[in-house]
Amino acid sequence: MSEAEKARAWVRVLATYRDPSTARSLFELAATAIPFFALWAIAWGLLTIHPLLALPPALLNGFFLVRLFTIQHDCGHGAFFNSRFVNDWLGRGLGVLTLTPYDVWKRSHAIHHAGSGNLDQRGIGDVNTLTVAEYRALSPFGRLRYRAYRHPLVLFGVGPAWLFLWENRLSYGPPGACRKTKRNLHLTNFGIAAMLIGLFVLGGWKLLVLVFLPTALLAATLGVWLFYVQHQFEETHWEGDPDWQLHEAALHGSSHYVMPSVLQWLTANIGIHHVHHLYSRIPFYRLPEVLRDHAELADAQRLTIRESFACARFHLWDQQQRRLMSFREARRLYGPIPA
Secondary structure, X not given: XXXXXXXXXXXXXXXXXXXXXXXXXXXXXXXXHHHHHHHHHHHHXXXXXXXXXXXHHHHHHHHHHHHXXXXXXXXXXXOOOOOHHHHHHHHHHHHHHHOXXXXXXXXXXXXXXXXXXXXXXXXXXXXXXXXXXXXXXXXXXXXXXXXXXXXXXXXXXXXXXXXXXXXXXXXXXXXXXXHHHHHHHHHHHHHHHHHHHHHHHHHHHXXXXXXXXXXXXXXXXXXHHHHHHHHOOOOOOOEOOXXXXXXXXXXXXXXXXXXXXXXXXXXXXXXXHHHHHHOXXXXXXXXXXXXXXXXXXXXXXXXXXXXXXXXXHOOEXXXXXXXXXXXXXXXXXXXXXXX
């Protein structure tokens, strides 16, 4: 049996885990939203004692905001409730807190799932990744721009802030957005503006700068990092048409990010990403069941936190060696780029 056939066979197995529990989903929502708002309230109260005391609970709340985003993510896959209507409207509401217009993101993310690992379908909903040959064919300015984009300070610092605070306020996503998608962008922006005005009325600029902003920025950075290591690990999977196969790419091109139980809970099991890509309709709280029942999936693409830090130095896909590598290694293997 080929790797593609094995991956397709897993889909039938994973289908048995797809049904969400309404009671469990409501519990997970409450267990995330209540601490989220409570931590904001605590941070607001601490502002009256000393502004800097508000920072620790505000930063901690970044993890709960990531968890809210993951619930929104499950809504986008129709995995959180059985009702598409409930999923969509909960996702739109959470989009105000996560600074992410739900319908715009849902459309881009569906394209990401449909073409993840396909060299001929890059550019929508993913981290821009060039092959060694493509990079070497760029102009000096093009190479400089790509190196700047892939620098950790940009990818995990400036980039997340730009994406969630600015780009998400303006972009309709991929070309061809429908009226509903455009309307959702504007309504989300209106909801965010109303939230910010409310926070300013309650606590002034300090509540915005020392509570809202640290929560949003840390969540954005954590979210981008998680997405990055889920696909940008050394032995990930890329193919061009016609060799690319959906399920094989889903299984072998997504990592199993192994985290301590507390972090796994705070990130809503999104680290079990290979299973999620194989069958995106599985609710996040059922993903550990899959690993418990199927040791082969539990052992696949394991990536520890310590190992994941090395992923930040991988920049280029080498089609000959079929792995990601650094700029330095590409230069060592293939020599300097001719002037």
